[in-house]
Amino acid sequence: MLILESPGNFRHRGAMSTQPRVRFAPSPTGQVHIGNIRAAIFNYLFARSQKGSFLLRVEDTDLERSTPEAIDGLMEVLEWLCLMPDEEPLFQSSQRGAHLTAAERLIADGHAYRHARTADEQPAVFFRIPCDAALYGDRLRVTETVEMPLFAGETLRMDATGISYVGVSRKGKPDPGASCLAGMADGVVYGAGDAVLFSLKDSLAAVLAGETVFESAEAVRIVFTRREIGFEDLVKGPLAKPLDSMKDLVIVRGDGSPVFHLANVCDDMTQGITHIIRGDDHVENTYRHIPLFLALGGTVPVYAHLPMIVNAQGKPYSKRDGDAFVGDFRAKGYLPEALFNYLTLLGWSPGDDREKMNRDELIAAFSLERVQRSAAQMDLQKCANLNGKYLQDLPDGVLFADVRDVLSRTEWGAALDEERTAAIATLMRPRMQTYADVLDWRYFVDGDFERQDTALKRGLGKAWQREAMAKIADALEAGASMDAARSAACAALELDDGKLNQPLRVCLTGQAGGPDLHEVLALLDPATLAARIRGTLDLLNAE
RNA sequence: GCCCCCAUCGUCUAGUGGCCUAGGACUUCGGGUUUUCAUCCCGGCAACAGGGGUUCGAGUCCCCUUGGGGGUGCCA
Numbered sequence: 294m295l296i297l298e299s300p301g302n303f304r305h306r307g308a309m310s311t312q313p314r315v316r317f318a319p320s321p322t323g324q325v326h327i328g329n330i331r332a333a334i335f336n337y338l339f340a341r342s343q344k345g346s347f348l349l350r351v352e353d354t355d356l357e358r359s360t361p362e363a364i365d366g367l368m369e370v371l372e373w374l375c376l377m378p379d380e381e382p383l384f385q386s387s388q389r390g391a392h393l394t395a396a397e398r399l400i401a402d403g404h405a406y407r408h409a410r411t412a413d414e415q416p417a418v419f420f421r422i423p424c425d426a427a428l429y430g431d432r433l434r435v436t437e438t439v440e441m442p443l444f445a446g447e448t449l450r451m452d453a454t455g456i457s458y459v460g461v462s463r464k465g466k467p468d469p470g471a472s473c474l475a476g477m478a479d480g481v482v483y484g485a486g487d488a489v490l491f492s493l494k495d496s497l498a499a500v501l502a503g504e505t506v507f508e509s510a511e512a513v514r515i516v517f518t519r520r521e522i523g524f525e526d527l528v529k530g531p532l533a534k535p536l537d538s539m540k541d542l543v544i545v546r547g548d549g550s551p552v553f554h555l556a557n558v559c560d561d562m563t564q565g566i567t568h569i570i571r572g573d574d575h576v577e578n579t580y581r582h583i584p585l586f587l588a589l590g591g592t593v594p595v596y597a598h599l600p601m602i603v604n605a606q607g608k609p610y611s612k613r614d615g616d617a618f619v620g621d622f623r624a625k626g627y628l629p630e631a632l633f634n635y636l637t638l639l640g641w642s643p644g645d646d647r648e649k650m651n652r653d654e655l656i657a658a659f660s661l662e663r664v665q666r667s668a669a670q671m672d673l674q675k676c677a678n679l680n681g682k683y684l685q686d687l688p689d690g691v692l693f694a695d696v697r698d699v700l701s702r703t704e705w706g707a708a709l710d711e712e713r714t715a716a717i718a719t720l721m722r723p724r725m726q727t728y729a730d731v732l733d734w735r736y737f738v739d740g741d742f743e744r745q746d747t748a749l750k751r752g753l754g755k756a757w758q759r760e761a762m763a764k765i766a767d768a769l770e771a772g773a774s775m776d777a778a779r780s781a782a783c784a785a786l787e788l789d790d791g792k793l794n795q796p797l798r799v800c801l802t803g804q805a806g807g808p809d810l811h812e813v814l815a816l817l818d819p820a821t822l823a824a825r826i827r828g829t830l831d832l833l834n835a836e
Numbered sequence: 837g838c839c840c841c842c843a844u845c846g847u848c849u850a851g852u853g854g855c856c857u858a859g860g861a862c863u864u865c866g867g868g869u870u871u872u873c874a875u876c877c878c879g880g881c882a883a884c885a886g887g888g889g890u891u892c893g894a895g896u897c898c899c900c901u902u903g904g905g906g907g908u909g910c911c912a
Contacts (some may be wrong), residue, residue, distance in 0.1 A: 322910055352912070377843055410910085417910050460838090468837065529841070538839045538908085546910040553912050577840065577907040600842080601905075609905075635848095638861090642849055646860045666851080668905070672847045675862040723875045783871090791871025798872065813873090 298674070313345030313567045317378070318557070320352040321363035324618040325370045327671065328572060328602045328610055331636045335599055336570045337376050338637065338659040348564055349378035352385045354556055359386075359499035370619045374629045375427050375652075383564055383643065385556055395559050395589060396544055398565065403501070404588040405544065408454050415547030419454065420554070420585060422473040423538055424497060428587050429522065431466075434533065436519045447544040449482060451493060455505040455541055456480070474500065476537030480517035482509070493517075522580050527597035527661040529573070534580045542581055562591040570661070573598035574609075597661045600640050601668045609668075617671075626728025628687075631680040639669040647683050681726035693718055699731040705738050713737075716816060720808050736802040737816055740825050744803035744832060750797030753833060761786055761793050762800055762826050769823035775814060800829040 317333040319325065340347035351367070353359040371377055394417050396409050399405035409416040426433050443449055444467040447459035455473050462468040469506065479494040491507045499505035523533030544555035551559075557578075569579075576598050588594045604610050610617045622632050629825065634650060642665075643650065643658040650658065684692065694710070695719045700706035709717075721730070735742040753759055761782045770776035778784060781791055794810050807813060 323912085355912070414910080419910095462837065466837090470838070532840075534840060540908085543910045548910080550910085552910070557912085574906055576912095578912095580840085581908095598841090602874095603905085605847095607904080638848065638849090644850075646850075648848090648861060669840050669849090670847060672862060675848065678862060724873095779871095781910070789871075794872030804873095808874060809870090810872055 303487070303673045313340065313343045314348060314563070314565050315340050315345060315568045315570055316348040316350050316564055316566050317376075318350040318352050318560075318571075319367060320355060320359065321367050322355060322358035322360075323363055324620055325367055327617045327619060327636070330374065330521050330619050331377075331602060331639060332571055333371070333376050334374070334598055334633060335597075335641070335659075335661075335664070338656055339568065339570055339597075339661060340379075341656040342659045347376075348380050349382040349564070350385060350560055350564060351382055351712070352553075352556070354385050354389075354551070354553075366620065370623075372407045373623060374619070374633055383560060385560055388556065388560055388563065389551060391563065391777070392547075392556050392559050393545065395557060396551065399544070399588055402588065406453060411545070417543045417547045418545035419541045420581075420588070421501075421541050422475040422536060422581070422584055423501055423588055424475040424478045425499070426520070429584070430588045432522055432524060432583060432587075432593070433520050433536075434523055436521055436535070438516065439519045439537070443512050445513075446510055448508060448510045449478075449515070450508045451482075451491070451500060452506040452508075453501055456493075458512075471540050472529075472537040473539050476520075476535065476539060477515065477517040478520075480515050482507070482512045482515050484509070484513055492606045514818070522583060524579065524583060524593075524596055526576070527568075527570075527595060528600075528664045529576075529598055529666055532576060532579075534577075535731045539580060540741040544585075554578065554581060554585065558585045558589065558591070559701045561594060562589065565592050567592075568597065570597045570599065573600055588686070595665070600665055602639055603668050603670050605670070607670060626730070626743065627676070627680050628683045632676070632681040634683075635676045635679050639671065640665040649679060662763050684725050684727075685722065689719070692722065694726060696731055699728045703732065703735075705735050705741065709738060710759055713816075720812055720816065724808065733804070737813075740821060740828055742803045744799075744829060745805065748799045748803060748805035749829075749833065752796040753829070757786060757788075758793075758796040759830060759833065761788070762796055762830060765793070765797070766823045766826040766830075775819065775822060797826075800826045803829075817836060 315336045317336050319329050319333075337347045339345070347370070351364060353364065373704045378623070396405060399420060400407070400418065402469050403421075405418050405420050407416040408419050422501060423429070441458075441492075442461045444459040444461050447467060448603065449458045450456070451474070453474075455471060455475055458469070460468040460470050474493070474497070476491060478491075478497060481489060481494065482491040484490045490509055490512055493507075496505050496507070500507070517537070519535050519537060521535045522539075523531060526532050542552075542554060544552050546552060579596055579598075583593050601609050604614050604617065619632070623629070633652070634648075634655070636658075637650075637655055638648060641659070641663055647654070647658075687695075693715050697711070700709055700714065717734060721734065724730075754761065764782040765775075765778045765783060768781055769775065773781070779797065780790075782788075783790060783793060795805075798807060798810050798813070799805065801817065802811040802813065
């Protein structure tokens, strides 16, 4: 009888081998950007939806710009949005030794070489895009035979570092170009009269070894088989790029410091990353990183490139753009779950009409296949609107505490007691979008609130409106109730009930809108009403 | 210049050849309830970039043009 492993064990092993590992890899230079954090969110959502791990790597190798403050800011933001990584973060700066070892190994394996482009430069380490098709497997595809005309009299050079040439542009002008050796590995150079000047195919080994250098100004054309490197992007579908449009790249600088490409790939290998989900400004890098993974003996991860988030002008966010830092949203009174939700909706949708979705719903609905291919623009109004919906659903206790917190930072609201805060917040909640709205609530506290020009114009622009307000103030001062005072004024001026509500609102709140006036009145100190009306009228008279 | 990518209302999006006289959301406008204001409810305006194909049939597939973005760094 066949004895199977215990089902538990078996399942566990299966899960281990397919468990995705993703990472968020920001460089901590300055504040965390909305675009960056969106990448983190999508990584997180993917990890959770696939029962995988969400890791953090701090790419802090730019010691000039990477500051401890920036790292703190990063962690704060991740915590605020509940995006904490599942394992200890890896600091890239700690991996320098590993990076350099990897570079040495690449050199030893013939995948990299030391080279100085000019005499006064320190030699750097260049990664050689591999020529050997076998290394790429099905990632390399032959597309066509290219016959490239060369500009007469210009020099063509082939050496261990690649090929430089001057082609002919569509307009017949000289068009300088360069390619890695892999791009034209079977190239044949022809001179005048179809004479073969050089065959790279036949001499490739010698050229790679640096034993042969071909240089000529007599070359007329070069013929080679175009090969392109491709991969299946989970968002964008099949993507490919011709090797002859690529050049060998520096992986260790002349000063001995590892370059992003090397560090990034090495770290992905040491962290065991299976899926790389990042902004689509990285697609070009992918064509170079794949050969690097291959040359390093690593497993090439699966890629998914997210579209960019652009600013109100439709341009990619730059460091200069305001409105783009995650910390600002926190300061402006956004709820983390609302911002999180809104950001998932930028470049992604669940496929149905749902918009307000909690984290579990988002995890359940998320898939990279549904990510948009084109850039998305942030709509602050829609974001605020969604935040408002989250505010409506907040338990009273949480809302009140948050409101008190905002109030505590104002000079006028710090002393407001709990009961009154709760009453005001309850009244105001349905119209709230962000906690920044609380800053407009001063009229509940004292008379030093801001009077909006448009409101003054609308509510008190006419003479009869001001006249009526003066009458109400008179009556109030004579001891009448607000109801009585207003009724009397309406009667005296032969106005319909309610005609005076708007002017009154403006006098008492400085705003044209707000909750039901009676409810506002109920929260105001009756003793100060007349004074507020007088104050507003005086303000108008003074102008 | 060369290489790569992208393209539905102002914005975020649904749409994977017939269910599309293109749906939802935000914004905006109008209406209803309302002694005012707002929440709310109802309704309107508003898009397949342009041109060619393929097909009985195209927003959906192909090509070109235009526009936008990215890359082409000893930046990340």
